[in-house]
Amino acid sequence: MxxxxxxxxxxxxxxxxxxxxxxxxxxxxxxxxxxxxxxxxxxxxxxxxxxxxxxxxxxxxxxxxxxxxxVKVKTPKVRLGAIDIQSLNSVPATPSFDASFTTQIRVKNPNWGPFKFDASIATFSYQGVTLGQVLIQKSKAKMRSTKKIGVTVNLNSKALPSSSNLGSELKSGVLTLRSQAKLSGKVEIMSVTKKKKSAQMDCAIVFDLSKKAIQGMECE
The missing domain is CATH 1.20.5 (Single alpha-helices involved in coiled-coils or other helix-helix interfaces)
Known part of the structure; x- marks a missing residue:
């Protein structure tokens, strides 16, 4: 135990x-x-x-x-497009001329938002004297695109004073006109930012009277 x-x-x-x-x-x-x-x-x-x-x-x-x-808003540009001449007549002895052609007002918008512009006028002149005008209706250029507005232009020399150089220029066979326009509006970015911008055009158009064609065009 x-x-x-x-x-x-x-x-x-x-x-x-x-x-x-x-x-x-x-x-x-x-x-x-x-x-x-x-x-x-x-x-x-x-x-x-x-x-x-x-x-x-x-x-x-x-x-x-x-x-x-x-967000950085750039200024849109407005320019003339290609010109298609319908008629072009000149009389150096008088002197006088008349012209009819179609073209486009092109509004180029480089921004990331639409450019909405008010109605305006494009003028066509010779040595500062207005010979004709076309209406640019109120519209908008979409973001990063070009708005093309077709217009028909009719011009004549009746408004020019007798002291102008028109006679000598018509004899040379070349006629230079200017076209100007200003479009005022606003660029809208993402429905938040709105900035006022004005697009301006100043174009020199050179007509070849003998060929009844455009010799050249330069826009600023």
């Missing part, structure tokens, strides 16, 4: 000695687990901060490009 009693007393002693080791092992594993989780969280935070920084830089670049290209 003494041997059985001693044997049963040794078993609890054996388990009592192993318990601290197991607890220490579990504590070590839990500590490593927490450190691993903290490391993952730290890496996620770093990645998140990198993404936020990259996004901010991207937004700055976008707004900078937007401000330099889109």
């Amino acid at each position: 003494a041997e059985k009693y001693n044997h049963t007393q040794q078993a609890p002693v054996h388990h009592t000695q192993q318990a601290p080791v197991e607890r220490h092992s579990r504590n070590g594993e839990e500590s490593n687990t927490y450190q691993f989780k903290d490391e993952i969280k730290r890496e996620k935070r770093i990645k998140m901060y990198k993404y936020i920084g990259a996004f901010i830089v991207f937004q700055i670049i976008v707004f900078t490009v937007f401000g330099l290209t889109v």
